[in-house]
Amino acid sequence: MTATDPTAPAPRAPRSTVVAELRGATRIYQMGPTKVRALDGIDIQFLEGSYTAIMGASGSGKSTMLNILGCLDRPTDGQYILAGRDVSDLDDDNLSGERNRRLGFVFQAYNLIPHLTVLENVEVPMEYGGVSPGEARVRATRLAERMGLGDRLDHRPTELSGGQQQRVAIARALANDPVVLLADEPTGNLDSKTGLEILSLLDELHAQGRTLIIVTHDPKVAARADRTIHMLDGKVQRIEERAS
Amino acid sequence: MTGRRLVSLAWKSLWMHRLRSLLTLSGIILGVGSVVAMLAIGEGASREAEERFRKLGTSNLLLASVKPPQSDEAGESRSRILRYGLLRKDLEGILETIPEIRRAVPRRDIPVRARFGEREVATKVMGTTAAYADVANLRLVSGRFLTPSDGHARMAVCVLGDAIARKLFLSVDPVGQELRAGKHYYRVIGLLAERGEGTGGTGGMGGESDNAVFIPLETMRERHGDRIRHVTSGSRSYENVQLHRITVEATESSEEVVSRVGAALRSFVSVRHPDGDVRITVPQELIRQAKESKRILSIGLACSGAISLLVGGIGIMNIMLATVVERTREIGIRRALGARRSNIVSQFLAETILLSVTGGLIGLGLGVLVPMLVTWLAGMATVITPFSLILAFSISGLVGIVFGLYPAARAADLDPVEALRRE
Structure with missing residues (x-):
């Protein structure tokens, strides 16, 4: 790994530092007259540079957990500490700031903005982060090239294959050098060969020291992580550790 | 962003x-x-x-004689001379009784046929005084307007409007020429600039000056008397109108002064002419x-x-x-x-x-x-x-x-x- 690799995380605290932590995190949805405890007192820590998979059936609470970890939602009760800061009570603007600076998202459906080019898509988080247009262009170009999209910079998402679109999404997720990279079924829409390519790319990021959290149904995907959290009815059912 | x-x-x-x-x-x-x-x-x-309206003068107030509605009894109107409108003593009365007036200028109109050489056109001879050019804002292109001495001496001189000069004289310079209006001859002493802007229906002095022959009021009185003969499609009628118009100029064009003079003129007219044969037009009010x-x-x-x-x-x-x-x-x-x-x-x-x-x-x-x-x-x-x-x-x-x-x-x-x- 060269120091100029745009996908490598900036040097931060040493490993074994906790970068994200849920403390008694509970999320209750009001569904008409009934309350649904989608997340029920979760306590869990994510270490710097760790690779965690979250598994569970539909309704087990894994999406809710991902939304809270991604600062898209707030716990009804309990705390979420991200990079040493309690973000559970932040207002909408500050939460947006946390998402922008500390988190990167990779979605199952890629979620690129259709009328923007590859470069422009990668630049979006930097625009909201106040990066100057010139610097954003440089960084976006390097990231896209690193993802093997050097000859596709001015293409629109519809002109790309699924695998290429997901690479753009990963480049975009890395744009602001996030503390945690969150992936929601990143291979769900891809054929197995392309899926494997994306997974190897995630492995590479992990090897560079990036903290990854990935939500999946697929045990083969989860097997790549050094830890799998199995969810059931809003609770952690069991945690499976693997020596990396 | x-x-x-x-x-x-x-x-x-x-x-x-x-x-x-x-x-x-x-x-x-x-x-x-x-x-x-x-x-x-x-x-x-x-x-x-x-x-x-502004061309009528913002400090002016216009009094005009209005022909009263004719009675339907034909026998009566044939034998009688219709007598109506502004009188010479009205002019004096206005000047004597109403303050804040700089001057009041009379005018009298008589329809005639004007002739020069072979050409003849229907027009109006307008008898007035030297001040008229000023209050009516008339500009001369050549010659001069009527003067007080023209009036005192009952001179047979006239000033021509732009349109009539064109019709009668074509390319000849009218100034110095003799023109026949009705039975009388007048020497042309001045030529007015074109006023344009139509026939100024609102009691205006606008377009009508283009087609007029201006002569001294005194000359007109001497030659025509107070009786005016109208010949319309074979039948004849007579009118006795001393003045057709009085242009009253207020000392100032300010709204207060003009409206004060206006009020005074209205009460003057309502006393002297209760029959409604005199109409008052105030350009400033029209502008407003x-x-x-x-x-x-x-x-x-x-x-x-x-x-x-x-x-x-x-x-x-x-x-x-x-x-x-x-x-x-x-x-x-x-x-x-x-x-x-x-x-x-x-x-x-x-x-x-x-x-x-x-x-x-x-x-x-x-x-x-x-x-x-x-x-x-x-x-x-x-x-x-x-x-x-x-x-x-x-x-x-x-x-x-x-x-x-x-x-x-x-x-x-x-x-x-x-x-x-x-x-």
Whole structure:
């Protein structure tokens, strides 16, 4: 790994530092007259540079957990500490700031903005982060090239294959050098060969020291992580550790 | 995000839906265009009227003899001489009893046929005094106007209006020539400049001077007496009118002085001429009325323009609401990537403002073009005031903001998790 690799995380605290932590995190949805405890007192820590998979059936609470970890939602009760800061009570603007600076998202459906080019898509988080247009262009170009999209910079998402679109999404997720990279079924829409390519790319990021959290149904995907959290009815059912 | 980036983003997404944007734009274009065009037409019409009244003189008050309605009994009217209108003693009375008058200038009109060489035209001989040129704002192109000594000496001299001079003398220089009017000869001593502007129906001295032959009032009295003979399609009638018009000039053109003089003249006339055979016209009042009716007209026109702008605004809002629904997922993505609510608001607002400002600019062009066409095709005067341009453009900008705000707020209030789930 060269120091100029745009996908490598900036040097931060040493490993074994906790970068994200849920403390008694509970999320209750009001569904008409009934309350649904989608997340029920979760306590869990994510270490710097760790690779965690979250598994569970539909309704087990894994999406809710991902939304809270991604600062898209707030716990009804309990705390979420991200990079040493309690973000559970932040207002909408500050939460947006946390998402922008500390988190990167990779979605199952890629979620690129259709009328923007590859470069422009990668630049979006930097625009909201106040990066100057010139610097954003440089960084976006390097990231896209690193993802093997050097000859596709001015293409629109519809002109790309699924695998290429997901690479753009990963480049975009890395744009602001996030503390945690969150992936929601990143291979769900891809054929197995392309899926494997994306997974190897995630492995590479992990090897560079990036903290990854990935939500999946697929045990083969989860097997790549050094830890799998199995969810059931809003609770952690069991945690499976693997020596990396 | 920088402003330039916002605009280019907005432009991009409007360009993506070109037809839709164009249709939305047309509402604003027509709205702004109609506001500007209508105000220009209204302004033009009223300035024309104002200008016409202003030529009558803002410090003047006009008294005119009005022929009373004729009685239907034919036998009576045939035998009688119709006697009505302003009297010479009225002129003295006015000057003696009403303060704040600089002067009062009489005029008497007699229809005659004027002749020079082989040419003959129907015209009016107007008997008046030297001051008339001044109060009626007549300009000379050559020679001189009547003087007091012309009157004292009962000189047989005349000053010609522009139109009649052309008709009678063609290319000959009329000054110094002898002209026959009715049974009498007059030497032409002066030629007036063209007044134009039609026949000034509002008791005006405007266009009528173009076709008149002015002679000294004293000369007229000596030669014609007080009786005027009208010959209409074979039948004859006689009138006894001492003066047809008195132009009263107030000492000042200020509203107070003119209205005081006006009130005094009205009570004077109501005492001396209770039969309504004298009419008073106050140009300043007419100007005020013209301004007032312009104000009402402008408000009406502006309102109808504003309504079309409002409709344009509703069109914008409609489109933007549809756009928000269509782009819910994009909003979710942007929010996930760190866009604040305010970023989303500015993004959508930038689109509506770009729409309305573009529409506004094109509308201004249209609003300038249409009055020009109206002037060219219908010959109507139109005046585009900077105020109307500013007004129309700022209303269109305001419409963009007001009608863009709600859709933008809707977009910003979407829950990111929900928005991401939307297809």
